[in-house]
Amino acid sequence: MFEQCPRRWRMRYVERLPDPPGDAALAGSFAHRVLELLMQRPPQQRTVEAAKAIAREEWPKVEADEDYRALGFDEAGEKQFRWKAWKAIEGLWVLEDPKGVEVRATEQDIEALLGGVPFRGIVDRLDQESDGLVVTDYKSGKAPSARFRRGRLDQVLLYAAAVTEATGEMPVHARLLYLGQQPVGIKVTQDELDGVVEKLGKTWSDINTACAADEFEPRTGPLCGWCPYVKRCPEGSSEVASRQARRDAEAAAFNDFEE
Numbered sequence: 001m002f003e004q005c006p007r008r009w010r011m012r013y014v015e016r017l018p019d020p021p022g023d024a025a026l027a028g029s030f031a032h033r034v035l036e037l038l039m040q041r042p043p044q045q046r047t048v049e050a051a052k053a054i055a056r057e058e059w060p061k062v063e064a065d066e067d068y069r070a071l072g073f074d075e076a077g078e079k080q081f082r083w084k085a086w087k088a089i090e091g092l093w094v095l096e097d098p099k100g101v102e103v104r105a106t107e108q109d110i111e112a113l114l115g116g117v118p119f120r121g122i123v124d125r126l127d128q129e130s131d132g133l134v135v136t137d138y139k140s141g142k143a144p145s146a147r148f149r150r151g152r153l154d155q156v157l158l159y160a161a162a163v164t165e166a167t168g169e170m171p172v173h174a175r176l177l178y179l180g181q182q183p184v185g186i187k188v189t190q191d192e193l194d195g196v197v198e199k200l201g202k203t204w205s206d207i208n209t210a211c212a213a214d215e216f217e218p219r220t221g222p223l224c225g226w227c228p229y230v231k232r233c234p235e236g237s238s239e240v241a242s243r244q245a246r247r248d249a250e251a252a253a254f255n256d257f258e259e
């Protein structure tokens, strides 16, 4: 978040302003929970039917969740939410046969000092493959295009660095499973780990510099449209307004052309 926009990071982590999860994030959390419980079962029990049964058991917890209730869904909205979550859950079978996965751990809470930076991450799954340990993280959002794939892998590479530091065992592979779409993975090497830890150190140093000077620049862009603090941010507000004006002008030009 700091790299995307230092001001947003300040509002979230210094001012601690609320950032309630939207429906996509909540549906993703529900899917994660179901897959976590599924993968804790013995391999032969990891079936679509078992996933359905787990989803039914877990659903009342979602319904009782304050953030979910705040979304204020009507019956059709709730149905759509459950469908979205189920598509993500079922999407695991598009990528792998869960019965064939040797799971070493799920939801593994890993803490380590990486290049002097305190790091904590919760790894969705640690799998044992024939050539070694694999870090696996589920994603329920849209898979990135080729241009953005490498950047998305920093998260799992940091998990791999933390696992190495905490256990002494270096994973051989790290991957993101974009449920229902595709896996995006990378071979773990010492060079990759050094690179990502160096990047983390740079961000950490930038955060400390920004905190010491209390200067957090706004970094405007398309993400301002999804920023929960846009109303408190003049630069972000004008970015959103000018993007909207551009879209309106394009639509008007297209309508003229149609006529």
Ligand code: SF4
Pocket (backbone or CB within 6 Å): 005, 007, 008, 218, 219, 220, 221, 223, 224, 227, 228, 229, 230, 233, 235, 236, 237
């Ligand atoms: S609206 Fe944009 S510039 Fe402002 S804090 Fe949010 S992301 Fe940053």
